[in-house]
Amino acid sequence: MHIFQLLDLKKGFSLPLWVAASAKAAVKKLLNFPFDNYELIKITNSNDVKKVKVHSAALLKKNNAALAITFANSGLNLDLTNNLEIWVVASFFQIKDLDTCPKANRSF
Numbered sequence: 836m837h838i839f840q841l842l843d844l845k846k847g848f849s850l851p852l853w854v855a856a857s858a859k860a861a862v863k864k865l866l867n868f869p870f871d872n873y874e875l876i877k878i879t880n881s882n883d884v885k886k887v888k889v890h891s892a893a894l895l896k897k898n899n900a901a902l903a904i905t906f907a908n909s910g911l912n913l914d915l916t917n918n919l920e921i922w923v924v925a926s927f928f929q930i931k932d933l934d935t936c937p938k939a940n941r942s943f
Contacts, residue, residue: 848885850916852876853905856887857923860903864892865925890920900926 856874864870873886892903907919 848909850907850919850921852878852885852887853907853921854923856889857903857905857921858925860889860892860905861901861923861925864894864901864903865898865927895924896926900924 855876859874859876860870870892871889873888875884876887877884887905888908890904890906892901894901902922902924904923905921907914907916907921909917911917
């Protein structure tokens with residue numbers, strides 16, 4: 836018997852799925868969309884869409900930023916990140932001068 840048969844390994848989802856769901860929920864909160872306790876995330880290179888539970892979302896900093904929280908749940912038996920709390924803070928800002936913004940995309 837092989838070790839893989841003993842562990843009954845199965846394929847799960849990785850942390851970026853919950854980060855994406857938190858980010859999407861935070862941006863939607865900034866845009867004043869009503870809160871949903873889930874986000875639909877399309878899986879790259881697939882037609883699969885996953886429904887990811889969102890724990891909460893709130894506005895911060897006089898409504899100039901938003902925080903959203905999810906909990907990782909890969910479905911794997913031996914997952915060190917299981918139930919890890921994922922926080923994402925999103926904010927919008929106006930770019931006044933591209934030369935003073937080092938992270939700005941200057942390709943446009």
